[in-house]
Amino acid sequence: MDAPVIFDPNIIILLPNHRHKSERIVDWSELTFETNNEETIIHFSPKLGKGYNRQISLRGRLTIEIIEAQLKETMYLQRKHESNFPFTSHFYLSGMSTVETFNTSEIKPSYIESTGKNYLYHLPDLREVEKWSCNTKIRVISIYAPVDYFQGFCIGEKINYNPILNLINGDRTSKFHLPLGENNPQILKALSQIYQCPYHGLTKQLYLESKALELFALQFNSCDSSIFIPQKLSLKKDDLDRVEYAKDILIKSSLNPPSLTELARKVGLNDHKLKQGFKQLFSTTVFGYLYNYRMEQAQQLLRDSNLSIAQIATRVGYSNPEAFSTAFRRKFDQSPKNYQLKN
Structure with a gap:
């Protein structure tokens, strides 16, 4: 090969x-x-x-x-x-x-x-x-x-x-x-x-x-x-496409995300199917996906920009820098400042 x-x-x-x-x-x-x-x-x-x-x-x-x-x-x-x-x-x-x-x-x-x-x-x-x-x-x-x-x-x-x-x-x-x-x-x-x-x-x-x-x-x-052990796929392709659409909406509105009920209504699914679809496609909850996306954005800004921690917190949807630092530390086992200094 x-x-x-x-x-x-x-x-x-x-x-x-x-x-x-x-x-x-x-x-x-x-x-x-x-x-x-x-x-x-x-x-x-x-x-x-x-x-x-x-x-x-x-x-x-x-x-x-x-x-x-x-x-x-x-x-x-x-x-x-x-x-x-x-x-x-x-x-x-x-x-x-x-x-x-x-x-x-x-x-x-x-x-x-x-x-x-x-x-x-x-x-x-x-x-x-x-x-x-x-x-x-x-x-x-x-x-x-x-x-x-x-x-x-x-x-x-x-x-x-x-x-x-x-x-x-x-x-x-x-x-x-x-x-x-x-x-x-x-x-x-x-x-x-x-x-x-x-x-x-x-x-x-x-x-x-x-x-x-x-x-x-x-x-x-x-x-x-x-x-x-093979898992049976429970949602139809049309439903999975709607879940993908919900993911796109969540990303575009990550600074002011809709509620679970609002998001489900926007894509034509009920709450249960939306939650089930996120588990099936992304192995996490709806807002667990949003959290991961925000942390990914924060990582990039910490690595590639000269913004302060407070500015980055605002950019990724956190009004409180302390809440942002706690969320970042929970995800990456280090503070945003330590990550910024290392990268």
């Missing part, structure tokens, strides 16, 4: 007004490639915005991919995964994406990958459209391993409800997308060490390989067997 490239020529990039047309908006000759030993950096075309895709190839075809981007406008990536799709570990540090999947009953038809969370997945022989938002800076680290990478670590019988072990034991058809929750302090430390790797040459390769395997180990450890 060649090292995975998010902007390879098989991916079709679509504008928002043309998302269902097979129409590329980027000429691959517009991208700038830098190659240095085992590392490749792909700089984004000006049509897309500012940013890069950095790929580091390690032993055994293990690959670390780092993406940083500030898009000019919302972008859609239309992909068709091949049968040799790699085992993927995925960490969102900022930004979010919405993914629609097609022609599969094993994966949700629509799901969100959001800031501060991590995912483990294997999605061979699958077609999808991923929507990247331009509202916030995207910072993502992914680790790709060929399917046979872990076979030397695990020998066992097939277990019907555990697709990870089935995959490791040779079932290449095993298909799953597992949301594993918040990036805990151990995960954040390992991700930071990848970003700030101080080494070169062989030492760099050994160090980054150890960090990649550490992140896989932390994810494996966090897996509970209950998450492998």
